[in-house]
Amino acid sequence: MDSPRPSAGDFTNPENYSFPHHRLSRILRDPQKTPIVLVGCGSFSPVTYLHLRMFEMAKDYVRHSTDFEIVGGYLSPVSDMYKKPGLLSAHHRVNMCNLAAEESASWLMVDSWEAFQAYQRTAVVLDHFDYEINTVLGGVQTEDGEHRDVHVMLLAGSDLISTMSEPGVWSHADLDHILGRYGCFIVERAGSNVDQATDSLARWRNNIHLISQLIQNDVSSTKVRLFLRRGLSVRYLLPTVVVDYIEEHGLYQEEENVLRAESRKTYLHKPKPLHEVFTCSWG
Template sequence: MSTTPPRSAREFTNPPNYSFPHHRLRRVLRDPTKTPIVLVACGSFSPVTFLHLRMFEMAKDYVRQNTDFEIVGGYLSPVSDMYKKPGLLNAHHRVNMCNLAAEHTSSWLMVDPWEAFQSYQRTAVVLDHFDHQVNTVLGGVQTEDGAHRNVRVMLLAGSDLISTMSEPGVWSYEDLDHILGRYGAVIIERQGSGMDQATDSLARWRHNIHMVSQLIQNDVSSTKVRLFLKRGLSVHYLLPAPVVDYIEEHHLYQDDASERRKSESLSSGSKPPPPTPPTADGRTAA
């Protein structure tokens, strides 16, 4: 387990008018023998898709059937505009779409705009922020007999992310140890990303990495959705209906010359464009 201490409260800078969402955070633990956890998915969400939401449900099934954890909340944390990746819509729209998706399709998911509305933050720092808000500010959760319990924050991600963690030079060792050693991760299988090979190089933290197989393969991605929209193709049933309505209302992801060429290559049966290279902590724009 990592011994790196969490950042102190005075080190966190909040965006203007920021308020941590906790309206769906369950404050009473149902089973006192279990460890309460919060799942946090960091990503671009440009736009949020049904696969992003399915990841939480797959994780919930896995946790219930295979662990001694109890999920008390789930959060989407959209990245900052400072992420500077192709296809990254401004944070205002991305947060709005995530809120629509969470509020209209789920009874337990929330959207935290803390990361989105400020300078770029590393994943390790984002998880520290959640730990501070849930355990220091809110005081964690209680058992039914009133005993206090700290909540464990865990990263929820696709296996494409865990693959970048095993690539030399993409993530710093300190961040990997902080994320996987201190917090841990629930990793959902993504088509085309081998999980076993990636985790072999992360053996030091294997006990904190929970791998979840997709029983029904789903390769929907934000990148493909953007290409469909630029081509004028329907994205109904790939995204929650309120998100589709929002995109249409605000005329988002409209075509331009360079993106049209990508769309035409997709529609003609060519291979889609290669994935965007990860940043210093391995996240991509899709």
């Protein structure tokens, strides 16, 4: 790493913020391996089983194909300032992520730092994790007491790597910071051409780890919101605690931004049949 480690002056924390580390393993089991933390950035509106499944796929990949050891994983919901259609308030998105993480894997946590402030670039979010884990907490130790810094890595779907390969979407400085300093795990999605996307990112190829989906899953938050707007069940697409939370608070019944964008299609034309919007293969 050529650039200096992030410091406290580089960040502004939301009011009453504290970094979650209750599930972060502080002991490296295998001293021959490099400790890493996986960070999944996204809207999570709402969080789905595929979001959680991506962490498990990455865990399998790391265990079988790398010299890394995962010591923790984080969901980092984006800020409300992201202004994406269908983006529920950070309050609800963070709550749903917390419910999903707490009932799933014992190593997943939710960090609200990004969610409860102005929009932050992904490069800055990763710097924040680096600072909190390595500078504030002091990294991890081997069983013999030797200190080790934790390597922060981004976890994302193939749609992200596709945007990274498009000229002008990401600054070169941010790409070099994310892919050069930190690196990423990319979970391939059905119908994506990841190999073509990574060709233009060849200089960082060694830091880009591609993970194949052995069982294809194309569940998305967008499709879940569509189901909810049409009064259809989303059970078994999301964790039960998240479904219960959505029902309890009456979420996604009216999405003003989406409804305005779709008003012409929805009210002047017949909605698309569901089989054209959401398809799956039955095994």
